Amino acid sequence: AQSVTQLDSHVSVSEGTPVLLRCNYSSSYSPSLFWYVQHPNKGLQLLLKYTSAATLVKGINGFEAEFKKSETSFHLTKPSAHMSDAAEYFCVVSDDLNYQLIWGAGTKLIIKP
């Protein structure tokens, strides 16, 4: 069965410093993985997706993630945090057998001025 674990419920960084949001996955086959962002009172937005092409995936707003099969990880990073990055971030794996997305519990990113 597919599952994802987001290792931190909250991450707090200062503006201008790097961001690391951690995600581990479990999958019985080669997974498709996604990161979504949810700003308050706004819809979920896709940041980036991994679909068995390049292991380093670049997304919008300067975010990127690296797929590491040996570590079953798909961590999200950004070199320099901006105040507008404050939001909830979700790591997601696709369960193609059941036509659904499996979501992590989310990581709330807090940006300190």
Added chain:
Amino acid sequence: ETGVTQSPTHLIKTRGQQVTLRCSSQSGHNTVSWYQQALGQGPQFIFQYYREEENGRGNFPPRFSGLQFPNYSSELNVNALELDDSALYLCASRTGTSGSYNEQFFGPGTRLTVL
């Protein structure tokens, strides 16, 4: 191009009542998925409709039901509401049926409160 829209934005119901939530998919999208997002949690998959038929369902009881119309808009119906049904209900649309390669576009959600 119009994005995914949902109505109403907020709703308050009492236990035992029934509710219908509506979703208009993005133009050109034939697949709609519904999710329940409880406070402080990630979305949970309820079900998916592809060309007017349900073709995937999560771990939700039968009192959660849905419809998809020929224009690919969709409804989520919940009968016999319980307090735990209080949540943000999200609709997402895409083309095709697999979640792997086709991005899902989400609506802003309907906030349901059950008293």
